Amino acid sequence: MWAMIVKEFLELRRDRRTMAMIIVLPLVLLVVFGYAASFNVNDISTRVVGPRADQVAAELRGPFDVEGVDPAADEAAARDMLRDGDADVVVVTGTGPSTALVDGSQLFSAQTAVAAAAKSDGRLRPDVLYNPDLKTSWVMVPALIGMILTFIGTIITSIGLVRERQAGTLEQLAVMPFRPSDVIVGKIAPYFVLAAVDMVIVAVVGSLLFDVPFIGSPLIFVVGGALFLFTVLGIGVLISTVSQNQGQATQLALMTMLPQILLSGMIFPLESMAAGVRWIGYLLPLTYFIQIANGTMLRAAPISAQWIPLVVLAGMATLVFTAAVLRFRRDLAPRRRATPPSGPERTAPLAGAR
Amino acid sequence: MSEPLAHADGVTRRFGDFTAVDDVTMTVEAGEIVGLLGANGAGKTTLIRMLLGLVLPSEGTIRLFGRPPSRETRVRLGYVPQGLGLYTDLTAVENLDFVAHAFAHNGLPETSKVAPEAGGRLVGDIGLGLQRRLAFEAALGHEPGLLILDEPTSGVDPLSRTRLWDTIHVQAERGVGVLVTTHYMQEAQQCDRLVLMSRGRRVAAGSDADIIGSTTAAEVDPAADWSRAFAVLDAAGLPVTLAGRRVRVADTPPERVRDVLAAGGVEAGVRSVPATLEEKMIIIERAATSGPSAPVASTRTAST
Structure with missing residues (x-):
């Protein structure tokens, strides 16, 4: 022993x-x-509009964190602000008690805002939009779509690619008259399609089972989903290029999945995280997919309000996928010579992709 | 004279400070079977990988069909790797179908002899002999001009081995150039030409008769106590081999063998006989290992 x-x-x-x-x-x-790991929201991004905006803003205390005051704006403008994600709460002032329009798609902020409004002795009347009953399932289903795509994109893809290398068939592909792009696209396309089908299934089943609405533009959702998929597939391919076997690929994929699940705002709200940790969340693709899915499904946020997460995801997808393709190509085509070439013919690549 | 189908010209491949292949030149002509022989780690697989274009040489040039390895040359190349390169979770027909599409030709599964035998079973569920025949079919389906086989008969029974060699000969008769690595000396003797490698270097080339040349071996009379004779000669550090009950010592004069046996208390007749290819390889390998200028000295291992 x-x-x-x-x-x-x-x-x-x-x-x-x-x-x-x-x-x-x-x-x-x-x-x-x-x-x-904190569900407590101490600062709620708040804007105040209407004729008494300045006065009400001055009276508001924590957790409402007043970030803007616009006496000229009306309730319609306030709703637009909330839909576009400019604030989690917009207080509309008038002659009577003020109305706090609360973004129900930001569940923890909304719960805190409603609780705070209840203690205002009737001066602040909460009106929860986009998730009036503050159902957890409504905010979890869009996030779960992202998590499932991450699972397929990283774990399943990396295992599939490593299996090819372990079986020795990757070498066989490299001596067939394929271009590296043929092999890469051929390997990744099925996972992309399966993940896309999964995305639709989860969205539809989530809507049917949990009554989660889908009131926004399907096009924004599809574009955001595709960009996110390219990013996570790229991570999966990258993992496969540095893994010797399926166990290693699974280990690495889990190491990339865990922070995404816990730091993307899916479970713990980003605004309640310490600043020293929150920035990690902003480096994770799932953070931006959740923003897009949430904004599209629950708030019908237009493209003008979603362009930042879309652009960030596009950048991430380009960066990660390019790195993945370059590294994967190295497995199929020989690297540069170990020592400088002594003749022009010797630099000819295997791939023949020229 | 036409260009060889495969031509390695002074190729060297280094991995860091380890030299896997050192200044090797060899060719494969149309219609000939060239055997690439050598112990494990001799550099055979690295040389093959360079010929396939999977690894670029550090020095020297590789030409296939008269040009550097490329996507175009791969269309005319058939390759059976040691691991076979089959998809074990696909059926034989599905594997053949995939290869047929990869090489943009039709009919491979339809004309297959292996596919009906394998039935609808997954390749992982069929025997190794059948798997090897399937790998051969897949490699030959597009009628390649050059066939590269890395230990193609490893682990198969003698009957399957004979079948596979029949296939190799048929291909060579059709004008296909064949480069084959093997550990079996009987198979090496089926080759038209041999290239022997040791420690990354080409140490001999030619037919088996050319390579053996005038090298002889001392054979101990089989009537003697062969087990004691073997033990005595082995203890003396001689390159002794045993074939059945025949004790042989390569490249050693019979008188020397007789003296060693006598010193060990074994009285036996010893005669000089032509050496076998295997004995010649042992001599070469021993010289490379114990020689003062072993060509590539390193304790590192690499996929060769």
């Missing part, structure tokens, strides 16, 4: 990734999620 224990430790010591998962990852998770 002792020999078995010693052998196991020897193997573990040389398996750096597993050692990292065992020792480093728990520490990172503890520190990061210790600061991130």
Whole structure:
């Protein structure tokens, strides 16, 4: 038995990734999620409009964080602000009690806002839009679509690609008259299609089972979904290029999935995270897909209000997918020479993609 | 004279400070079977990978069909890797169909002899012999001009091995150039020409008769106590081999063998016989290992 224990430790010591998962990852998770794991929203992004906007804004206390005051704006403008995600709460002032229009798609902020309004002795009357009953399922279903796409894009894709290399068939593909792009597109297209089908199924089933509305533009949703898919598929391909076997690919894919699930705003609201951790959330593609899915399905946010997450996702997709394709291509075509060439013919690439 | 189908000209491949292939020149002409022989780590697979275009040489040039390896040359290339390169979770027909589409030709599954035998089973569920025949069919379906086979008969029974070699000969008779690596000396003798590699270098080339040349072996009289004779000669550090009950010592004068046996208390007759190819390889390998200028000295391993 002792020999078995010693052998196991020897193997573990040389398996750096597993050692990292065992020792480093728990520490990172503890520190990061210790600061991130909070449902308490202390500051709610708030705007105040209407004739008494200045006066009401001055009276508002925490958790309402007044970021803008516009006495000239009316309730229609206030609704537009909320739909476009300019604020989580817009207080509309008039002659009587003020109305706090609350964005129900920001669940935790909305719950906090409603609770705070209830304590205002009737001076602030909450009106929750986009998720009037503050149902958790309404905000979770759009986020779950992103999580499922992440799962297919990273775990399933990376495992599929590593399996090809492990079986030795990747080498066989490299000596067939395929272009590297043929192989890459051929490998990735089925996963893209399956993930896209999954996206539609989850959206439809989510709507049917949980009455989650889809009131926005399907086109924005599809474009956002496609950009997000390219990004996560690219991550999956990248993982496959640095993994020797399916176990390693799964490990790495999980390491990329876990932060996305916990720091993208899917579970813990971004605004309640410590600033030192929140920035990580803004580096994650799922954060932006959730913003697009949420805005499109629940608030019907127009393209003018969604362009930032769309552009960020487009940038991420371009960056990650290009890196993935370049690295994957290296597996199919020989690298540059180990030493400088002594003749022009010797630089000819295998791929023949020229 | 037409260009060889495959031509490695002074190719060297280094991986860091390890030289897997060192200044090797070889050709494969149309209609000939060239055997690439060498111990594990001799550089055979790296040389093949360079010929296939999977690895670029650090020095020297590779030409296939008179030009550098490219997508165009791959259309005329048939390759059976050691691992076969089949999709084990597809059926035989599905594998053949995929290859047929990859090479943009039709009819492969229809004319297959293996597919009916394999039935609708997944390739992972059929025997290794059948898998190898399937890999051959897949590699030959597009009628390649050059066939590269990396240990094509490894792990198959003698009957299947004979069948596969029949296929290789039929292809060569049709004008296909064949480059084959093997560990089996009987198979090496079926080749028209051999290239022997040791520690990354080409150490001999030609027919088996050319390579063996005048090298002889000392054979101990089989009537003697062969097990003791073997033990004594082995203990003396001689390149002793055993074929059945025949104890042989390559490249060693019979007198020397007789003396060693006598010193070990074994009285036996010893005669000089022509060396076998295997014995010649042992001699070459021992010289490369123990020689003062071993060509590529390194303890690192690499996929060769």
